[in-house]
Amino acid sequence: MVSGDRRHTETRRPVIRPPGNRPMTRRFLQSLLTITICATLSPSAHAADWDQFRGPNATGVSKDSKNLPVNFSTTENVVWKKTLGTGIACPIISGGRCIETAVTGKKGQEKFNVFAFDALTGKKLWQTSFPAGKLPEITWPNQHASCTPCSDGERVYVHFSTIGLLCLDAGNGKHLWTHKTPMPFYLLGWGAANSPILHGDKLFFCLDDDLDSYLVALDKYSGKQKWLTKRPEMLGGYSVPVVVTSGKQTDIVMAGSGKLKGYNPETGKVRWNCNSLLRTIMTTPAVVDDKIYVSVQSYGDTARTLKFALLQWRDTNQDKKLDKTELGKAFWKKFDKGDANKDGFLVGDEIDDAFQAKTNRVGGGNIIQMIRGGGTGNVTKTHMEWNLNTKAPSNIASPLVVNDQVFVIKEGGISAAFSAIDGKTQWPRRRIRNLGHYYAS
Known part of the structure; x- marks a missing residue:
């Protein structure tokens, strides 16, 4: 059949x-x-x-x-x-x-x-x-x-x-x-x-942009705001909230710049954070029971902070510094914050100072991780089960976890699989039949 x-x-x-x-x-x-x-x-x-x-x-x-x-x-x-x-x-x-x-x-x-x-x-x-x-x-x-x-x-x-x-x-x-x-x-x-x-009876929406990131919960019947929690450490990203239950604790979990965070769905307060992610997060975690699988590609290495990307894309006259005309007016207030010597330019670390929190200044790389949900406070050392530095992840396509295997695919039709239990390679990176761009999750 x-x-x-x-x-x-x-x-x-x-x-x-x-x-x-x-x-x-x-x-x-x-x-x-x-x-x-x-x-x-x-x-x-x-x-x-x-x-x-x-x-x-x-x-x-x-x-x-x-x-x-x-x-x-x-x-x-x-x-x-x-x-x-x-x-x-x-x-x-x-x-x-x-x-x-x-x-x-x-x-x-x-x-x-x-x-x-x-x-x-x-x-x-x-x-x-x-x-x-x-x-x-x-x-x-x-x-x-x-x-x-x-x-x-x-x-x-x-x-x-x-x-x-x-x-x-x-x-x-x-x-x-x-x-x-x-x-x-x-x-x-x-x-x-x-x-x-x-x-439950709530609608959750996270918007991580480069100006004013936040996670909000609304009453799904009336649209009335239940709570709104700012995410000032986050840069622009596109991860979608996921629900994770560990024992009697249920959290709304969000991936963002440098950190995976678990929020109380009733109050919006941060219950826990795992400080293990990279600069730009476009993928959404996959959840199996209380296990959270994250696959991230953020361009560059760990030393490539935001300033390198902005100089590459926004420095129109290639003078290795930024002025206000090279950024949208919405960012001028942040520009002024980073312009320490008030010379009208952002140079070097001033760029990161303007747009990245000093407590969360992270770079690029390629990682796949499994983190247990639940807990309180900083769970980086206690709840991360395994971490891989591998070129397999996509910057857009999210991972798939089936039958104790983590599957990933990226541009060019390159796929790979890893053990969901310990992260060991099940089969290495290889091309599938069709080449081209892969954004499907």
Whole structure:
């Protein structure tokens, strides 16, 4: 029996997959966003929702993984597909609905859109649109519709950078509430791509930018803020919160510059921190029971602090120093803080002084780690089970942990696997069949 066998159409279950197995190219990312749904077999269409970024608790693992297609492309094993607009957010499935976002409209007249389709048939159920306002310039390959929605089956939650967090009725798309969030600013112009998650009766959202990073919890019904915790030590990053339970303790865990932190979900207070990460964090940890697996690539070595990246990307006249005209106006206050001699330039360590906390000045590298959840205070020495310095991690694609193995893949189609128990190499880095860019998590 194969997953595309039409003799079993009554038991097919949709699974979200990228539109084809070809390498991701710049032209493709800038073209129209397409949702492709591939056929699988399952007795129930709602057996296992995929209701947030990377599915259940961001693991990337489905609870109903039988009879997934081995081969699929733009035509093979495709049940339906829709062309929507521009964007790189992941679609989700919740309560039988496939939900996705996209930007439509001419430049200067753009709209943010949230779409809902019947997950089995592709029938459009609703579309809700919002004026985007003035959109900032962002760096490719990011797009303005890049934040993956989440849903509890009754409501849909999504973030758009110029609006904030939105809640819609999952049944009809009606706009229920908006929680305005500050416009994010990134020194390297990356743009927003941070996705919310649900846990209990709260919506959690972390936005680590280069100006004012924070983690916030909202009442999922009303949008009322429960708490907001600043993250001043963090630079721009894109990790998504994960939920970790160890014994009787449940934490909201966030990876960020230099540190993995566990927060009390009721109060937002930091319970513990593991000071073992690198400068730029774009990947999301994978959680199995109380074990947290982190895979990170941050360009450069341990000595490559932020100043090297900023001089490379922002020093337009190549004089080895920065002035205010080379940075956005939003950063001028931080510029003044770092300009110790008040000569109007940031030189050398002044660059790091302006934008990186002295207590968390970390560089680049390549690591895979396993850290036990729980505890209090600094758990770096007590809860890190193993740490690998390896070139295997991607700077964007998050790890996958299945059957006591940690799988990673990076640009160029280079993959590797390690023991989830002790970090030993299961099979070394090797190329898979398709080359090109790999951003899927």
